[in-house]
Amino acid sequence: MAKKTNSDKANQPDNDKIKNLAPDIEFPGGQKMTTNQGVFISDDQNSLKAGDRGATLMEDFIFREKMTHFDHERIPERIVHARGSGAHGVFKVYEPMGDVTRAHFLNDPSLETPVFVRFSTVAGSRGSTDLARDVRGFAVKFYTQEGNFDLVGNNMPVFFIQDAIKFPDLIHAVKPEPDNEMPQAASAHDTFWDFISLMPESTHMIMWLMSDRAIPRSLRMMEGFGVHTFRFINSEGKASFVKFHWKPLLGVHSVAWDEAQNISGKDPDFHRRDLWEAIESGAFPEWELGVQIVPEEDEFKFDFDLLDSTKIIPEELVPVQRIGKLTLNRNPDNFFAETEQVAFHIGHVVPGIDFTNDPLLQGRLFSYTDTQLIRLGGPNFHEIPINRPVVPIHNNQRDGHMRQAINRGKTSYSPNSLGNNDPAQVKAADGGFTSYMERIDARKVRQRSASFFDHFSQARLFFNSQSDPEKNHIIDAFTFELGKVKTVAIRKRMLGILSLVDKSLASAVAYGLGLEVPQEPEKPINKSIPADANPDDYQPIHVEGSVKESAALSMADTVKDTIKSRKIAFLIADGVSEKSVNAVKKALIAEGAVVEIIAPKLGFVVSENDEQIPVDESLLTAASVLYDAVYVPGGTNSVASLEAEADAVHFLNEAFKHCKAIAADEQAIQVIEATYFSKKLPEDFSEENVLAEGIVVSDNAADLSAKFIKAIAQHRFWEREKPRKVPA
């Protein structure tokens, strides 16, 4: 029998959704070529012509079919989140959550619910770089026994705007400018900052966007957030508010901005490749699902509005309970069929999960199905294999473009007597969805609640919660982005807004822009005002938030005890000591890291004992920015070659500049001496110094490996930037 898949996924487990996809998988191995009508093709090389030098004949159905299909093989890319990477996996809850939600998949710890996850950037086109400064989408489709539940979140817990009606404006502002379609996948341009500087509600989100959260080291090392407040409903019909979090077990880590820009050139698919390779190698990415639960009666207990998506609930006020685990353990078979055609919708909920009146959430409920209609071409996109649930679908919806289901029977209406009144409705007690009966007593108005008008207290909370290096990166990011803005009035307006967040932030950015911080921000601060409204009614209010600092907001406080799946570069040349290579390699691999051998040229390196060591990358094809750390083994001839090799020295200099862990065999000290940071080496390589500075040189491989492993786990040594001499 022909193999069903096109890649060996022996180490990537099946689940109910993978089985559900199996009948649709096509694999050409051992098969004969046919037309789409199943006719064998004898010549796929030449079109049918009137004579060997004559015109192609209209009757050539084989040519026409092939060319027509090709001509139609593109669909519109997503209007936002066009650039994405997907993976299959499973979710398991730890304990039954019945006291807060009746959702079946959150109540059975023995159940593995299949999922498909798509990560994305927001602004760039489908082919844009992964390392753009941007929000990352984190969309999870749970194929539950009660139908599909989509948690369509981001890697930042807040959003730019409070009302969905402003979304087209926000996206028009951030996308490439309409006259010249520049810049691609970047917010550093006039229209974006023009809009932001007029919309103070975006200030909190802008702090996140200018932080290193916007340039993750890996999709596997970022948090996810549902952003809005949702509702959980239990089987008694009791509701609680809930915020969803994804906490990565590898910790939350980012790259440096200079590094991100370099990666964009060296490997624009960096995140996509990293996710794919981790799953192929069996290093399955994992996140814990966290929930913050607020009893319905506590709705008004906070100094912000739970319905305002520009606010977090600080973890100090409501702790995050970790309730289950997501594991991504299988790569897609086909990018288009799965990652491109997957259709998420915030309105795909199951019994036990419901919405709130967050005006951003409410608008999304319209947008997602609407966009799939144009993107996927019609109302039957739920039948596309990646989108269909693992449970059967029965209703009276019929026909439409590309309908797959063959609905049998005469009746497609309800009530009916001719078909036994089937399909039958389902009582709530038997699993039928019922909407939460929220009491509403209000006038129909186009208004924003005054409880949404504090735009700065949580922006300040975020800034105050950052470590010094993180604060510096935020200052640098604002200075970079506003520096790319050509209209000085926009820069000044933004400085006015920043001065309301933190004076030191505003003045540091102003310095870099060669401007003064305005005494008073331009009035009115909020320019997003209805025509008939009094601008005074729409101005920000100033709130002293009850939480001043929150550890969870800083990446400095993240998990730093693992080097699993970290990529370590070994720089070697002919004459290398294979002992010095192998001992450290073995120690790193034992901790789950990936080692790549980099040499002046591809092929093999011949060691000092004439052993052949295969080379993974040359100094031309590799670059320091693609690795987490670098090691230079010993071997007299090898180190002499590397010392004289400008690219090898540059590799180390760049690793230092980007604050990465660096190790060298004592014999290789001369290579380190050729770098510019040789002057900055610590006095000795005690564990304390290695953990502070991230550099270890030793003649003892075991000692070196142990310290190097601890240093890599630290991720970065941002303190190196302290005198702000290292332009990371």
Ligand code: HDE
């Ligand atoms: Fe989306 N968003 N969004 N969004 N969003 C889309 O749907 C929209 C928002 C998010 O990998 C679109 O299928 C509106 C917040 C992700 O396929 C579109 C508003 C959050 C993805 C759409 C928002 C998100 C999308 C475009 C303001 C985090 C990619 C393509 C009210 C909680 C999903 C598509 C994937 C995609 C509309 C705001 C997350 C146009 C109107 C807030 C992760 O329907």
